[in-house]
Amino acid sequence: MSVLVSKDTRLLIQGITGREGGFHAQRCVEYGTNVVAGVTPGRGGTMAFDKVPVFDSVDQAVRETGANATLIFVPAPFAQDAMIEAAEAGVELIVSIAEGVPVLDSGRVLRYLRGRKSRLLGPNCPGLISPTAKCKVGIMPGSIHRPGRVGVVSRSGTLTYECVSQLSALGIGQSTCVGIGGDPLIGTNFVDVLKLFNKDIDTDLVVLIGEIGGSMEQEAAAYIKRNFKKPVVSFIAGATAPPGKRMGHAGAIITGAAATAEAKNKALKDAGAHVVPSPGEMGVTVQRVLGGR
């Protein structure tokens, strides 16, 4: 089992004929993902790398192939259109990769999604991968993952890869790794993913990787304290970040007391999470917590 994706995931790739879209589409196929279609307006009727049919629009692709998830490589200025097009066509899982989507565009997309059945992951995220389901809907290096029973949810891409490689090196596999993205407005937050992991019988422990900015980690802490039944190992990046400065990610900026790493670590610790003090110790902490059960 896994969360958000499974063996039944039928993936569509928006922007499949672009350089990045094409490259990552092939990596997804290699990993075992069932890539059923691509969409590039004006390129309908062609085949991408001799294998995947390309359509002009998402609704057409969904009708013809039964795609139920989409991975969007459309550049940031056009991402709003691509996300809404996918939601309008009823795609259940929408993953938007591009960094730099204007925040008001994201606001409009999230408003459009309200009351619809589609779930958005991102924007500005690496996507998600389930080594157990052999399904990769994202840009992470597939080779570092091992199937197993640890879930990972994170606001950062490379820091997730770092965590996963520490886990795999210790022989600890992952059930699903979900990158929720580094923007201030995102479709799926920590609590949403924790709820899914809570119900997933094949996940024993969750690693939560947060960073400065906003209060999503505190909301996660409140949920963990109240409802979460599994151990949580957490790391928050940015303890040394100065206030008021954007640290790369649009959402990583300290604007008030709740946004600091210190406040987030405290909330998570109070909720019973195993707070990792150094990024090098994520893997060994998971090993210790699993061993102590």
Added chain:
Amino acid sequence: MVKAQVYAGGRGKAGGVRLVNSPQDASDYASKLIGSRLVTHQTGKEGVPVHKVLVEETASVAKELYLALTVDRSAQGPVFIASAAGGMDIEEVSAKQPEKIYREGVDIAIGLQPFQARRVARALGLSGDQAKAAGSMLTAIYRMFMELDCTLVEVNPLAVTSDGKVIALDAKVDLEDDALFRHPDLAALADPAQEDPSEAQAHEAKVAFVKLEGSVGCLVNGAGLAMATMDLVRRVGATPANFLDVGGGADDEKVVKAVNIMLSDSGVKGILINIFGGILRCDIVARGVVRACQERSASLPIIARLQGTNVEQACEILAQSGLDVFFATTLLELEAQLKRALPTLRSANELSED
């Protein structure tokens, strides 16, 4: 009033805003400000250059209010923030007296409704014509926010004058960098001199960079890993000189630029490379670092932790470069290498503090 026009708050306390009594006074003070650097609590010790001043009529203020429009993360859309406790630090009011802050969320699909504007005016303690005037201002602020892709419009103070007028005495507007492609006219107004010079260069090179005060130059891919790397540096007792995310799709040229920006800071005593290469190839990073160091004849110690695509090639390039390189494969090893190199990595003033 003469007010320095800079990209920073806290001008009043720093001497950037002054009440003057004659045209001569105004001219004298304006000449003094223009061409100077203003240091406020938001600028860092270098300050920011003053190129322009605003000269305006002095208002006789009866009441100072606060009004802002921003994007709220939990509401996932625009939210007005209003307080009758204006003129002061709104962060402080919000921390100490949260009941004095009123929030009105706007549905991005339908926009600000008149009843909402009336509610905000009431929260500001305004009625009658003053409430109407505030309502028009709210409508105008909302329109500006949406049409120009702002992330913040802050009117502080929003003043009620002694003759009963409602005016914006001061305002701060943040435009979203990521939306400037829709507003080339606004992009053209940017004054790069207001930024730290190395941050301005980084902006141009499309490298995410923030200058800090420490002595270890950090070259990392990914914002989260870059922050975690800074945290690691601090943990061993050294201080990061910068945040730097070179990005996933960096080429030779971009890496060279990034290293040059990092090394333009004379406080840098050593270089830390932490790359988890997926799309980004480690050999490209290694080649870029070596080239930049050779071009500058920089002989700083390098601690390199490279993982992922083409890591063997990268290590060979670094090992044969003649530069002083120490390798690590995991973050724990990186931490150990940092500890070992600590004496050379600490800045002069950090050493004198011991």
